[in-house]
Amino acid sequence: MLDLLQWQPPEVQLPSVGSTTPLDARGANWSGRTLAQLDLRGASLCRVDLRGTDLSTCVLDGADLRLARFDALTRFPEGFDFSSSGAVGPGANLNGAFLNSADLRGLDLRGCHLMGAYLSGADLSGSLLDHIRFVGADLRHAVLRGASCVGSSFTGCQLDFADFRSADLTDARLQGADTLAGSDFSGCLGLEPERAALLSRPYMELDTWNPLTRETTRSSLER
Template sequence: MSKPSRRERIQEEFESGKTDFAGERLHGTRLDGVRLPGVNLQEARLTGANLQKAVLTGANLRGVRARAADLSGADVSAAVLDGGDFNRAKADETNLRGASLVESNWYLVPMTKADLRDAHLQRAQLRRCLLDGADLRGAQLTDCVLRQARYTQDTQWPEGFDGTRSGALGPGAVATGAWHKRAILIQYDLRGAKLEGIRLQGAFLVQCDLREADLTGANLRGAHILDSDLRGANLSGAILQGADLQSAHLTDTLLERASYDARTRWPRRFEVSATGAIGPATKLKERDLSGAKLPGLDLSGCDLSGANLQGAVLSRATLRGADLRGAVLSGVRADGCDFVKALLANTQMDHANLRRCLFTGADLSHADLRFSDLRKADFTGADLTGTNTEGVRK
């Protein structure tokens, strides 16, 4: 006679009246479809276990370790899961209605169409959860962490709870100035989202819908925007150095004053020079760039003569050999900027931050440097004929 499986043993023992399985080691065990209402599995080890369509209504699952477990379609309503670890588990269409999930961890868990009505989620970690179509009506979300959780138009939130400002990302989300460096966002619906100044350096945005989204001043340096829809989006003033936009849809995308460099990849036949963006292929002569944010941008050899860069941010930018004759750089923040062999004759650079700048071999004849900060700047071999240095800090 073959030895019964752990699943069969637990089901038989439960049906015989045993309900206490606290601390059981059930790593990777197939428990799909088991019926264990009210069972005590406190602090059980369920890592990688298959609990699909299991019935665990009213169960005690406090402190369970269920990383990568599959609870898809399971009925865990009214159960207690406080302090449980469900990191990278699966909970699509799981019934968690009325369950207590206080201080539990659901990092990166797909919870599509999960029933979380009246659930207790105080201080729970739902970071990067996929809440597509989930029902959270009546749920308690005090101090619940929803950072980068994905929601959709049919996700239902508790009455009075503003999901767009919760840290979760979805249609109409408000994430102004949020920090999502190196985030991985796959198939996020961010139509009409307010993402001004969002920081997405090195992030991956794959098949995301960003139509009509506001990304004004967003930092997308080195971001990979793959097969994403940016039609009608506003990227004015965005930082796009090193960004991969080759497969992005950019019809009617606003790029005025967005900065890019030679590493930025654009869609085939995309005419970046006609967008108002600022970069190596752009005509910048006599252009109004006042207040533009161009940190770290490489504009070596560019013609910026007569341009207005008053109050612009050029920190750590490279302007080697650039023509800035007659340009206005009053109040510019250019600390660490490379002006080697640049043409700066008759340039207004008063009240500017020029600390640690390299002016080696540059032509600064008759330039106005009054009251600028020149500490640790290098003027080796520079032409300073007639340069006004009144009140400078050295």
């Protein structure tokens, strides 16, 4: 029976030695910690911040790492397939993943596989997205404000109402996007090679009003 007097919300749970039941730490911040020989089998670690965390001596069999955040400094146990664990960070395999409305702000996602990913409404503000193939991804209403998208491909993407304001789109491929009605490119860097082609798209796309940014796609491209 659940003891409400001892209960703590998952997001404040800290890693502990000797736990007899699978740990529920959903949404907790474990960044920068060294976790020595913890048994995290079957643990619920969804959305846990593992950036800079040393998990190299932990047991992670069956742990739920969906949307857990990691970076280049995170250390996983030898042989653990972190790239296919559902965790989000550099090199993660997220092809076709359901990431609708996910909070992905300020993450290093370089080397990620995001083909066909569902990112509608996701917040990728300030994230490193260089050289990612978003081919066929759903980015409707996604926020990429200030993101670095150098050399990324948006071929076949749905970009309706996507917010690219002040993003770095140097060498990015946007011409092949499926739709971009209402998307906002105000203040983007590196857009000049694509600008003319984007402004030649159908007027129904270019003249769609974005109620959030208060711009049409055309006016954002003509700035």
